[in-house]
Structures are given as structure tokens and as C-alpha cells.
Amino acid sequence: MAELLSWLKERAKDDLLLWADQLSAANRFKISVREVEGVALENGLLPARYQRNRNMFCLDDQLKFYRSKVTVIGCGGLGGYIIEELARLGVGTIVAVDPDVFEEHNMNRQLLATPDFLGIKKVAAAARRVDRVNPAVELLPVGLAFSRDNGKQILEGSQVAVDALDSIAVRLELAEVCQxxxxxxxxxxxxxxxxxxxxxxxxxxxxxxxxSHNSQEGGLEKQLGNPSFTPAVVASLEVAEACKILLNRGTLARRRCLSIDLYDMEFVEIEC
Known part of the structure; x- marks a missing residue:
């Protein structure tokens, strides 16, 4: 690795490592771009794709992201945006969990739903998308329905679990497994x-x-539907929370619920 590090430092622009050099290093030294990224971050070099992060996150923060593992349960409306944003943030390992395939009715709001992906497993589409967006991120696809029975195995080693489900019963099982x-x-x-x-x-x-007083299996989504923008807003808020957890900073929405009304543009805290 000493030869690799010397090679990277020779080509770095100040402390920035360009994507072309990251890719060249992977080819030259017969390793993955993910491994190149780890060596760079551990030795004070910042992959250039993250340079707009640096006024918020220092190099050590970026290294924490790289070493983190986040599990996203659900790869639909919320999950697609969550996975996209975590990958662009540089979270090193993302576990994507969903048993379903894409159908046409997903295409109005789900980031990963495209004509090319109709009939394709959502987790397979997520893996292909992440490989295009940030090849230094490892996406682990789990094409299963989450449950109490498999939950511990799925969540093993994760620092954060992110709920992108559409079933109240399953998200309550997720809460118990996380506990x-x-x-x-x-x-x-x-x-x-x-x-x-x-x-x-x-x-x-x-x-x-x-x-505790709501046993609707599918929640209100099945009654009200969803446009393209609501999943993007809530998913972004979820990623912000996950980011703060990984870095152990900022104020979290704990012991309270943030109610979001985009029609009247009202955000209300509900004490729980």
C-alpha cells in the first residue's frame, strides 16, 4: 500500500483525488475503487466527488461515512431516494432490503423506477444505480421481506436502520429487532x-x-397515494437524521414525531 499511497499523493491536487486518478489507481494496482478510496481517506486525501461536503464535514467525518454500514428497509418511494443520498454522501456499505419488483404504478414517484427496470427486483435496480452513482460504495441487495425471523441477520453490523416501509405491522417488527x-x-x-x-x-x-392505536396494514398511503415530491422530502429528512447518528452530532427527532404537511406547508412537532 505504500506504493499506492505514494502514487496517489503524486497525482493529488492539493488534497483532492480526482475520479480519473482513483480509477487509474484501481486498474494499476489491481484493487477496487472502494479500496483506493479507503487508502485515500485514511491518509488525508479527499476524493474530489466529496469536495462540496467539506464545509460541513471534515476528512475524518468522510472517513466515518466510508466505514459505516446503513440498512434501508424498503426500496420504493422513500427507499430509492434514501439509497441515492446515502451513496452520494459516501456511506461505505448500504444494505437494501425489498422483496418486490418494479411495476408501472411505481414510476410516478420512485427514483429507481424506470421503463428499463420494469419487472426487475428493486434491490437489483438499487445495486445497479449505486454502482453508477458511486462505485466506491458497496450495495448489498437483500431481496427478502423483512420480518422478526430474518431481521437480526439482515441488520447485523449496521450502525443505523432506516425505515422506508409501507406496512405498519412490519415497521413495528423492525422497531423490535432494532431494540x-x-x-x-x-x-x-x-x-x-x-x-x-x-x-x-x-x-x-x-x-x-x-x-399503538393504528392497526391499518398499509397505512394512509393506499388511500391517499403519493406524488413525486413527498417521498423526496421525507427521505431527505431521514438521511439527515442517519447522517447525524453516524457522526454523533446535531439534534435528532427523538421522543417526538415531526408531522409534515406540504399542502399548507406546516411542520408540527408531536410529543410522543
Whole structure:
């Protein structure tokens, strides 16, 4: 690795490593661009794609992202945007969980849904998208329905779980598995013009309390539908929460729920 590091430093522009040089290094030294990225970040070089991050995140922060593992449960309306933003942020390992394939009705709002991907597993589409957006990120596709039975295996080693589900029953199972494993959970939900956001740490039962009187299997989304913009807004808020958890900074939406009304443009906190 000493030869690789010397090669990278010779080509770096100040402390920035251009993508062309990252790719050349991978080809020259017969390693992945992901490995090149790790060596660069560990030795004070910032891949140039992240240079607009640096006024918010220092090099050590970027290295934390690279070493992080985040699991996204659901690859539809919310999940597609969440995966995209985590990959562009530089989160090193993303586990994408979803049993479904893309259908035409997904195409009005789901970032990963394109004519080319109709009939394709959502997790396979997510893997292909991440490989194009940021090849230094590893996307681990899990084409299964999340449950209490497989949840611990799916979430093993993750620092954060991000809820992009459309089933209240399954998200409650997700909350219980996160509790058992000691993993923070970022919850988001969408329906029509509206959305919800909350973050739950082990020992808290905010999500369970919030849904204690609501047993609707599919929630309001099946009644109100969703346009293109609501998933993008709520997903971005979820990624912001995940980012703060990974860096251990900022104020999180804990023990409260943020109610989002894009029709009247109102954001209301609900104590839980």
C-alpha cells in the first residue's frame, strides 16, 4: 500500500483525488475503487466527488461515512431516494432490503423506477444505480421481506436502520429487532401531501406508542397515494437524521414525531 499511497499523493491536487486518478489507481494496482478510496481517506486525501461536503464535514467525518454500514428497509418511494443520498454522501456499505419488483404504478414517484427496470427486483435496480452513482460504495441487495425471523441477520453490523416501509405491522417488527440489537432506527412515512419523521434509540418506544392505536396494514398511503415530491422530502429528512447518528452530532427527532404537511406547508412537532 505504500506504493499506492505514494502514487496517489503524486497525482493529488492539493488534497483532492480526482475520479480519473482513483480509477487509474484501481486498474494499476489491481484493487477496487472502494479500496483506493479507503487508502485515500485514511491518509488525508479527499476524493474530489466529496469536495462540496467539506464545509460541513471534515476528512475524518468522510472517513466515518466510508466505514459505516446503513440498512434501508424498503426500496420504493422513500427507499430509492434514501439509497441515492446515502451513496452520494459516501456511506461505505448500504444494505437494501425489498422483496418486490418494479411495476408501472411505481414510476410516478420512485427514483429507481424506470421503463428499463420494469419487472426487475428493486434491490437489483438499487445495486445497479449505486454502482453508477458511486462505485466506491458497496450495495448489498437483500431481496427478502423483512420480518422478526430474518431481521437480526439482515441488520447485523449496521450502525443505523432506516425505515422506508409501507406496512405498519412490519415497521413495528423492525422497531423490535432494532431494540434487540441496540441499533438506532430512523422512521419515515408518507401519504399524499403528508409525511412523518421520528428517530428512535434503543430503550425508547416512540414508534410503538405512536402506532399503538393504528392497526391499518398499509397505512394512509393506499388511500391517499403519493406524488413525486413527498417521498423526496421525507427521505431527505431521514438521511439527515442517519447522517447525524453516524457522526454523533446535531439534534435528532427523538421522543417526538415531526408531522409534515406540504399542502399548507406546516411542520408540527408531536410529543410522543
Amino acid at each position: 434487540d440489537l441496540g441499533i438506532p432506527l430512523v422512521h419515515g412515512a408518507i401519504a399524499g401531501w403528508y409525511g412523518y419523521l421520528m428517530t428512535q434509540f434503543p430503550g425508547e418506544r416512540t414508534l410503538q406508542k405512536f402506532f
